[in-house]
Amino acid sequence: MAHDESIKISIIIVSYNVREFLEQALLSLQKSLKNISNEIYVVDNASSDGTVSFLKRRFRDVSFIENSENIGFARANNQALARVRGEYICLINPDTIVQENTFSVLLQFFQDHPDAGMLGCKILNADGSLQLACRRSVPTPWVAFTKVIGLARLFPKSRLFGQYNLTYLDPEQVAQVEAISGSFMFLKRAVLEAVGGLDEQFFMYGEDLDWCYRIRRAGYPIYYVPDTQIIHFKGESSKKSPFQQRRLFYEAMRLFVRKHFKKGRALIPSWFLLLAIHVSAGLAYVSEIVRRLVWPLVDVLVLTCSLAAAVYVRFRSEFPWQPFVLVHIVYTMIWIICLAAFGVYKQHRLSGSKAASGIVMGLLINSTFTFFFKQFAFSRAVVLLAGAMNLMLAPLWRFTLKWLARKGYGTLSAKLKNLLLRRRSLVVGDRETAGKIIEKMRSHVDGSYLIEGVVLLRADEAEDFVNDVPVLGMIDFLPEIIRRQRVQEVIFSTDKLPYDKMLNAVANSLGSQISFKMAPSDLDVIIGKATIDYIDDIPFVDLDYRLHSPFYQSLKRLFDIMLAILVLCVTIPIRLVIGACQRPEKVTIRLPLAEKSVVHTRIFSRASIRFWWFLPALPSIIKGDLSFVGRDMFYTPTQDQVGYSLQPGLTGLEHVNRGAGLTDEDRKRYHLYYLKNYSPFLDIEILVKTMLKRRF
Template sequence: MVKSTYPDVILIENGENLGFSKANNQAIKRAKGDYVLILNPDTVVQEDTFKTLIKFLDEHPEAAAASCKVLNADGTLQLACRRSTPTPLVVLPKILGLSALFPKSKLFAKYNLTYLDEDEVSEVDAVSGSFVMVRKSAIEEIGLFDEDFFMYGEDLDWFFRMRKAGYKIYYVPSTKIIHYKGESSRAAGYDAIGMFYKAQIQFVRKHFSKSRSVFAVMFLYFAIVARGLFSYAVKTGVALAPLIIDTFLMQLSLLLAVRIRFGSFNEVSAYFLIDGIYTVVWLFSFFLVGIYKKRRFSATYAAWGVILGFFVNTTFTFFFKQFAYSREVLIWLLLLNIIILPAWRIGIRLARKTGMVPFLGTLGKTMILKRTAIVGSAEEAKRITQKVLDRIEYGYSIEGFIDKKSPDSVLDSPTYLGNVTDIAEIVSARKITDIIFSTESYSYEEVLDIIDKVKHNKMNFKIVPKQMDFIIGKASVESIEDLSFIDIEFNIDKLYNRVIKRSLDLMISSLLLILLLPFAIISFLLFGRSIRGVDLLLQDNQVRRVYLLSKTDKIQSGILSRYPLLLHVLTGKMSIVGCELLLNPLDLKNIHYKPGLTSLAEIMSQGNRDEDEYEKYEQYYLRNQSLQLDLEIIIKALFNL
């Protein structure tokens, strides 16, 4: 891409990852200008940034390097963009947590200099290596990056040598960039924590082992190791926390279930062995539905994990009568777990949304759509909207667009939400979670200014570069070009997925036939519903007469109207999740695609899509069908009832 799009750019291609220092040194040696720019690939730069820093360095000959305000993906200041050299007096408050408790204290907050005004020019010990402009003559004097540092620490070492040679380093906040911190190292697949603290030890050994006392050096070693172990412990704890919480709450559910069943806790000891089996089965069910991978805080998947585990536990007690102490206790466990285990996840998500738990990671992609606004002109908004709707896997729900002025005419789609000057109020009122910026209409400077205004709303920001069909976000670059469906492998045709899907159909249809029977009878006797026959095209392309519990001959969305169809699911002629009812899938007859009680096209369209868009949803489902996707479609269908 670089060679074809930018033929004048010198591209250095290495056969392996040489590390940050060695790779940048290759480029620095070939650079011929007065200044050298070190820039990470996971950044977005304002249009005036280069000119601003060149002008600043021209006016400050004593400066060897300068950097600008560096923002996180959510618009907050990235603390690493201005730092002090990690001496014992700087590190100790950081280790003890005093810098976080007293961020405005000159004594305790030296590590990240949080006591400085983020909008004022400051002389600092070090800036962020993700973006720094350096005077070429200073590099020739103090040398290149130290290649003993593979990743992390090389910038701190460089700046330390610059200051030791008498140069100054400046933080210049009059311009800014976005740095999607961690994406470069994450993409490379390295142990970022281990490499970071190893680099800190290298720095201390290189610069302080001879100039500082043995006690000071040993203290720094101890502090770095302790901090590294703490970071690993936090990372491991966060990864294991959902499993530990689930296990604890399952034991609490057992106590409550026994108390409800027997009126006391005296019988709890009899359940110790079976409780261990139940707990392991439920935890394993959670692993199967992906709870402990990308969906740790998904209440939906937690509920389905509970249901799946319940069926396995019920089967276990059926075949092993010696463990069937009380099926009533198992029923109570189901009811309690299906409330408690999703509930704590909902609480965490609400707390995260309000900023109360900022340490939690992303919750993973989900087909529950993200409420999205486009910032750009009417024409660009319409173009991006169409492209985004073509790529449904990204899960955007376009609520409308925001611009500097209202459109000249009313658009069918998307809706004009208001003026960009009112963006903070608009995103709050509309509960917008994602904003997509069009740089065809807005400069990077304007984009970053807008992000600055709404950074407290805990949002995700995406950028569509000028004349390009890509959305640049925190963890990925998403192509929104039109799809081609030629020679695509269908997930739904894989044997493993077919077995899992059929098992899910059997479990859910059996359960619903039993649970909904009283309601179906009441609906038939008291609410005027009757058994009506309709002609439905089944998977074998044969038209069959099926029956609905309905007031009309049309297929309605309610579960009770489709209750008789559960018999067809049970016998294998239909599926819980399949293609649209009465849709003629002649071109898909060899890929085992049954009509379903619900479908991806039905829940996503909400009655407003045309046939082309129906086809896109159907094609997406064929390619990506999985247990997780089926469960999420079912939950989404329940919300749409």
């Protein structure tokens, strides 16, 4: 489209299933472009998260181009490039936040350097570190060779080997470079008209390098300008499986080499470079597979050692070890499947309670095998002994890693603290919105945030506490507060917080390995590097509860009966010993049901018998008056409360999370979560957590 002199800057964003990130990007763009005439195009590549319908109502000045399929980054950008009218054009990723002075600084740079054709700015990762791709060289055969075989990483300060990401240059100095990151590319319209758009042969990767290469060959210099900065939540705008991302990346590298480096134009032949690319891709795939398998392999080692030790203790040298191999494979597979079912190889890798729950479930299944399959019935004592060792060792090595991470030993300090432990968090914002964020974080049943304090925006808001959370200071002192409190995560409220202050806080925390996230004012999410945590994920109006289904009611009833009978048989000696010392006391449990208002059961005195008090109540579980897991048996909800339909239980989510005292609203939230998400696995997990926390 022809140039319109009334429009200074045209913005193009290609989006694919990053709705929440895109909203924040658009909000930051509005602030940065406040006094600059502009137009914004969003090209949506067939997102399935309702991006366009969600954002059209909020950003009426934005032009949306909707594609019926994912046509790739280059082709989608070209759709908008054919329509833009601005004197300057900016291609920017949807998972970025720009500083409020970004475009004014870059426009001034263009005026001061009329020869410049394209500009890139300083780009920060979510942890405050410099994103190396923001300034780099075109991968000539030599540059690509040093990158592929690892010389660039080994010698980053070398001019000979560090050319790919120009790591030998000062990141705070303006520099003329060969290429910049495709996440932010700011160029003159004249450059576009002279060079043309992106090469659509590149689907996702490589099109930015190709464009930069063609722009420089046309005689237009490219500058890296660190006088302004943006945050790029790298990886969100290209959400694909790691294997698919690697495949697309290496395919783009091969295409770039074939397109620009013909035979005989370099000291290193292109076939050798292509071979190096294939080798590097193969090593990357192997590395990814090993990374995924390392957790289950540790468990396989633990399970193998436990079963072998149990066999040796029971049979010594008399046991025929050859048939043991088949038994070992079957038993180990069952335990690994059960552990995987509890999510210990995904989001709960270091959860000792979930590991213990998986081991208990596997023990029940493997014990059943000894009764029904003769080839596995060589010794029930072996199964029980191995199960007991697994129950100790599987959580133990996870607790050990947690302890090492908390102590900060080795490389565990960063990754395990941020990803696998309960995160020590700060909330940054004004008093009102920070209070709302804290309430939502506390209401998150599966939350993993430990709120250490609040950092306010202005001194005149200073108070001692916000929602019982201490105020630790003002945002100007955020880096010092982070160091003093040893926090792992900082959550910014973007409602009244200037983006400049947020970006400066991130930049000033470089090297601290802190995870920075945003909480939009009108969304129930927390946005961070490659993650979106939904902190208001319980829809109270949804009455389609899983535990109201007859199938799940029968499943829960069967689970209660089988477990009660098992515990009754195993604890006969314990009940006899305790029964000789004291008599069970009768208790009455009130029910809100009209046809049966009360039930009676017996328990040992909880004051004198801390753990085994519930044993006399097991017959009531078999009868169906009680359940192992349910609502608090001594709490009676009213008929209009969620827990009204929930059976009284010996334990439940209330017991596991009762640390700070529970309000009726807290109970309602836990009851609702249990009704919606019930499964036997959830019951086992709650029982294991209850025992580990000594809440029986």
